[in-house]
């Protein structure tokens with residue numbers, strides 16, 4: 001399979017990416033760093049209270065209970081932490097442990113988009129509950145890949161919510177990308193069928209499929225997604241090449257619950273984490289990695305077409321700790 005590579009040169013990409021992450025994570029960092037700074041301000045010595053406070057701080061930052069305990073347990077074994085007398089040393093050991101744990105959990109995970117072999121259509125299905133940012137993410141990706149020279153087709157298979165089709169069509173116009181749509185309240189499967197046929201017959205490089213997400217009706221929702229997948233596979237057996245679950249980072253542990261629900265019932269292959277520019281506490285990325293073992297593939301930093309980046313763990317972690325690291 002073909003892997004996407006950025007067009008910029010190596011060094012240019014590095015600086016730009018870190019700057020974009022730093023700027024995008026400004027609010028999230030405030031929540032995360034504030035908690036840590038308060039914790040460090042109370043630091044006296046590495047005793048039982050210390051570990052209790054650390055666990056509380058981590059849970060408060062959305063890291064999740066299991067991950068908080070894991071970090072705290074592993075830190076108990078750290079000789080460097082036991083000998084730490086200064087706040088800066090404590091801080092550095094914690095940051096290093098979190099980065100290490102994040103990376104250790106992610107070994108064998110592929111954070112890049114999975115594409116079909118050259119000349120074949122790649123189909124990517126977007127799932128997630130209402131309002132998390134599915135349509136917006138598709139709009140951003142349509143624009144990105146269109147600019148990169150790929151032929152892109154969109155399928156407006158959220159026929160449930162009034163205005164959903166129009167919203168996708170607007171993104172399509174902005175990105176100069178066609179949209180396959182059905183009548184209001186049409187069977188989403190019929191829209192998917194028409195789109196996959198068109199994509200295959202007209203040799204589109206990528207088809208992005210937008211779907212509806214009604215949480216109050218889980219069983220039906222999952223059945224509908226299954227049906228869409230079967231229709232796609234009838235036309236293109238290797239598809240969908242990705243099922244991307246979109247999660248709103250500002251909803252914290254709720255997002256994690258959604259991830260569990262969708263992972264159990266549909267073959268989610270990766271996560272898109274949106275609204276990281278908002279008041280997300282950032283720790284959710286650790287929780288997803290640790291509890292779900294699903295790679296975060298994309299990260300949303302805003303509402304504009306350009307506010308989407310490939311997820312880079314190092315940039316993310318250092319972006320989150322920036323004020324701590326430099327203070």
Ligand SMILES: Nc1nc2c(ncn2[C@@H]2O[C@H](COP(=O)(O)OP(=O)(O)O)[C@@H](O)[C@H]2O)c(=O)[nH]1
Pocket residue numbers: 128129130131132133134135136137246274275276277278299300301302303307
């Ligand atoms: N700040 C911010 N807003 C976003 C982001 N992604 C989506 N949104 C907004 O979230 C709202 C819901 O997005 P939408 O794509 O319609 O969600 P959907 O129901 O999952 O398709 C819209 O107002 C979007 O502009 C993001 O990364 N940052």
Ligand SMILES: [Mg+2]
Pocket residue numbers: 134135136158164210211
């Ligand atoms: Mg939508």
